[in-house]
Amino acid sequence: MATSQPTTHAAKGEPILKLRGVSKQFGAVSALTDIDLDINAGEVVALVGDNGAGKSTLVKVLAGVHQPTAGSIEFMGQPVTLDSPGKALEMGIATVFQDLALCENLDVVANLFLGHELKPWALDEVQMEVRAWTLLRELAARIPSVREPIASLSGGQRQTVAIARSLLLDPKIIMLDEPTAALGVAQTAEVLNLIERVRDRGHGVVLISHNMEDVRAVADRIVVLRLGRNNGIFTAETSNSELVAAITGATENAVSRRRARKEELEQPA
Amino acid sequence: MSDPNKPAALDRSDSRVRHDEGIGGAIRAFVDRVRSGDLGMLPVAVGLVLISAVFASLNPVFLAPNNLVNLLFDAAAVGCISLGIVCVLILGEIDLSVGSMSGLASALIGVLWANMGLPVAVAILAALAAGAVMGMIYATLLNRFGMPSFVSTLSGLLALLGMQLYILGPTGSINLSYNSALVKFGQILIMPHWLSLLLAILPGVVMVVNGLSVMRRRAAANLSSPGLSVLLAKAGLLTAALLIAVVYLNQGRGVPYMFGLFVLLVVVMNYLLTRTKWGRSMFAVGGNREAARRSGINVNRIRMSAFMLCSSLAALGGVLASARLATASQQAGTGDVNLNAIAAAVIGGTSLFGGRGSAWSALLGILVIQAISNGLTLLNLSSSLRYMITGAVLAIAVIVDSLARQSRASHGRG
Ligand SMILES: Nc1ncnc2c1ncn2[C@@H]1O[C@H](COP(=O)(O)OP(=O)(O)O)[C@@H](O)[C@H]1O
Numbered sequence: 001m002a003t004s005q006p007t008t009h010a011a012k013g014e015p016i017l018k019l020r021g022v023s024k025q026f027g028a029v030s031a032l033t034d035i036d037l038d039i040n041a042g043e044v045v046a047l048v049g050d051n052g053a054g055k056s057t058l059v060k061v062l063a064g065v066h067q068p069t070a071g072s073i074e075f076m077g078q079p080v081t082l083d084s085p086g087k088a089l090e091m092g093i094a095t096v097f098q099d100l101a102l103c104e105n106l107d108v109v110a111n112l113f114l115g116h117e118l119k120p121w122a123l124d125e126v127q128m129e130v131r132a133w134t135l136l137r138e139l140a141a142r143i144p145s146v147r148e149p150i151a152s153l154s155g156g157q158r159q160t161v162a163i164a165r166s167l168l169l170d171p172k173i174i175m176l177d178e179p180t181a182a183l184g185v186a187q188t189a190e191v192l193n194l195i196e197r198v199r200d201r202g203h204g205v206v207l208i209s210h211n212m213e214d215v216r217a218v219a220d221r222i223v224v225l226r227l228g229r230n231n232g233i234f235t236a237e238t239s240n241s242e243l244v245a246a247i248t249g250a251t252e253n254a255v256s257r258r259r260a261r262k263e264e265l266e267q268p269a
Numbered sequence: 270m271s272d273p274n275k276p277a278a279l280d281r282s283d284s285r286v287r288h289d290e291g292i293g294g295a296i297r298a299f300v301d302r303v304r305s306g307d308l309g310m311l312p313v314a315v316g317l318v319l320i321s322a323v324f325a326s327l328n329p330v331f332l333a334p335n336n337l338v339n340l341l342f343d344a345a346a347v348g349c350i351s352l353g354i355v356c357v358l359i360l361g362e363i364d365l366s367v368g369s370m371s372g373l374a375s376a377l378i379g380v381l382w383a384n385m386g387l388p389v390a391v392a393i394l395a396a397l398a399a400g401a402v403m404g405m406i407y408a409t410l411l412n413r414f415g416m417p418s419f420v421s422t423l424s425g426l427l428a429l430l431g432m433q434l435y436i437l438g439p440t441g442s443i444n445l446s447y448n449s450a451l452v453k454f455g456q457i458l459i460m461p462h463w464l465s466l467l468l469a470i471l472p473g474v475v476m477v478v479n480g481l482s483v484m485r486r487r488a489a490a491n492l493s494s495p496g497l498s499v500l501l502a503k504a505g506l507l508t509a510a511l512l513i514a515v516v517y518l519n520q521g522r523g524v525p526y527m528f529g530l531f532v533l534l535v536v537v538m539n540y541l542l543t544r545t546k547w548g549r550s551m552f553a554v555g556g557n558r559e560a561a562r563r564s565g566i567n568v569n570r571i572r573m574s575a576f577m578l579c580s581s582l583a584a585l586g587g588v589l590a591s592a593r594l595a596t597a598s599q600q601a602g603t604g605d606v607n608l609n610a611i612a613a614a615v616i617g618g619t620s621l622f623g624g625r626g627s628a629w630s631a632l633l634g635i636l637v638i639q640a641i642s643n644g645l646t647l648l649n650l651s652s653s654l655r656y657m658i659t660g661a662v663l664a665i666a667v668i669v670d671s672l673a674r675q676s677r678a679s680h681g682r683g
Pocket residue numbers: 026029030031049050051052053054055056057058
């Protein structure tokens with residue numbers, strides 16, 4: 001269960017995952033070029049960048065969904081190839097995908113345990129339902145019934161189910177691709193709390209978010225991607241303009257121009 | 270649940286949900302489900318009653334016990350094929366070659382057993398193995414080359430038919446001995462009355478025993494249950510219906526062993542689909558293939574299992590058909606066999622769009638198809654009319670499936 005087990009994972013600060021020179025090409029499009037990334041135990045890494053910067057692609061490479069065209073990945077000091085999602089899950093890399101990847105025709109319990117059902121030849125529905133409720137309670141989720149198909153849930157509820165699913169296997173690393181995009185205020189706070197709890201248990205967390213406030217609140221490091229390349233590593237102390245500059249690639253950008261315009265308006269001559 | 274001292278059940282803490290309890294609640298929940306387009310077995314049950322009423326009024330012989338016994342004999346072979354179709358439909362795939370596969374299987378029985386004198390068990394195993402290999406080929410074409418099953422099985426239809434004609438040779442028809450166990454199984458073997466009555470009671474008993482144990486475990490885990498009254502009502506209704514059917518059939522010859530075999534296969538398949546990880550994975554792949562893959566499910570292996578099961582069951586259907594007809598001929602598996610098998614699955618409520626369905630749909634669907642075919646034969650209508658009517662029934666079933674799907678989408682039930 002997500003919070004109950006004491007973990008035997010790497011000590012705080014020890015590297016879990018190390019990427020060197022990872023590239024990913026989709027035909028003519030270079031979605032990722034020469035990416036370096038370290039994910040350490042007990043640390044939250046925020047991955048930020050504009051739309052299309054390659055954040056989701058990077059997460060999918062680590063989840064075993066896409067195979068990188070070049071580069072090396074080290075997991076707990078061992079070079080590995082993540083050639084299928086099953087393998088990544090087995091190694092302890094859990095992912096909340098941006099598109100959630102839920103089966104709409106199955107109910108909440110079935111989705112939570114998909115691929116990891118208890119007692120494969122005589123499904124233990126009662127035990128699975130109990131664990132489903134417990135997990136969802138931990139997330140302070142508002143789900144009326146776990147026996148309804150996912151299709152009947154709202155966007156936020158689906159997101160909660162996807163997050164709960166990533167916690168099920170007690171992973172070493174959990175990657176969340178814009179997990180709070182559809183969530184309300186209370187639920188967002190709950191997810192941020194959860195991220196801190198997972199980190200405190202010594203797991204690595206990768207968080208993708210466009211909300212700089214959330215990112216600053218929990219991130220130990222902020223890794224910026226721009227056009228599929230590394231564009232600097234920052235901390236929560238970095239100023240907003242510096243971050244925006246790294247994300248957009250210029251000190252003179254749409255965001256700074258907008259702010260300048262606003263300041264001009266606010267202090268008329 | 271109303272005990273104020275007891276903490277609310279784990280699954281009863283949300284006040285927005287109406288919790289249906291007791292028999293009234295169960296009925297209300299059922300009506301809600303149907304309204305939102307989750308029709309399940311309802312259309313086929315209604316269809317079966319309507320069709321029976323129409324044919325019975327046109328020709329009273331239709332409902333005579335021995336006619337129904339014949340109907341069950343006829344239903345087993347195509348029913349088996351239809352059960353395999355359910356597997357591939359759940360994945361959102363199709364196998365259009367099941368008719369030819371069953372024809373090839375019956376040809377194998379004729380050649381290996383009747384002509385070459387091999388033991389009948391060897392011939393049956395060879396037929397099933399041929400089915401498994403064919404399914405493996407379809408799955409490989411899909412997994413490796415992304416060849417749509419619609420296309421690969423359409424070419425398979427022709428190739429298998431060719432193979433059937435080839436191994437039957439110029440004579441084209443091989444008679445099977447009426448004294449053999451296989452043909453007796455297909456034509457005359459009937460369960461003793463005590464056995465059929467026992468089997469009619471068994472499902473209800475299993476339902477109650479199983480239901481009680483689930484209720485106990487749910488209560489221990491602080492989860493709610495629909496209640497004892499619902500369980501007993503369901504089991505009682507089921508037992509009553511089965512007993513009436515069996516007693517009525519026993520007025521005639523009784524329940525064929527061959528039909529019993531088919532029902533056994535349906536029950537096993539139902540267990541596999543609803544109570545195992547494999548079944549869950551089948552529905553997941555049919556509902557959202559990419560999501561299933563990202564959950565760590567080996568999609569290729571699931572497809573392989575489904576296509577192999579489908580073709581093997583088609584081969585078994587062919588074996589049963591040859592036993593039923595006491596012959597392996599060039600006509601075996603041709604004509605409306607393909608369409609009937611697919612129509613039965615769809616009429617029974619398995620969606621053509623993947624992700625929903627049930628083993629029971631093969632059983633109920635084939636009863637509808639067989640009732641139509643039997644009724645029209647009793648009216649002395651030619652096969653040309655029979656084909657047209659079966660085609661129309663399939664079209665209606667697909668329309669119901671599509672409408673229910675749209676309704677589910679608008680009611681947010683996927
Ligand atoms: N499956 C794919 N096939 C082709 N191009 C893709 C695919 N997935 C992503 N891309 C491209 O890769 C780039 C990065 O996309 P993505 O990783 O989704 O960005 P982000 O998540 O940072 O918004 C985009 O230009 C996108 O068009």
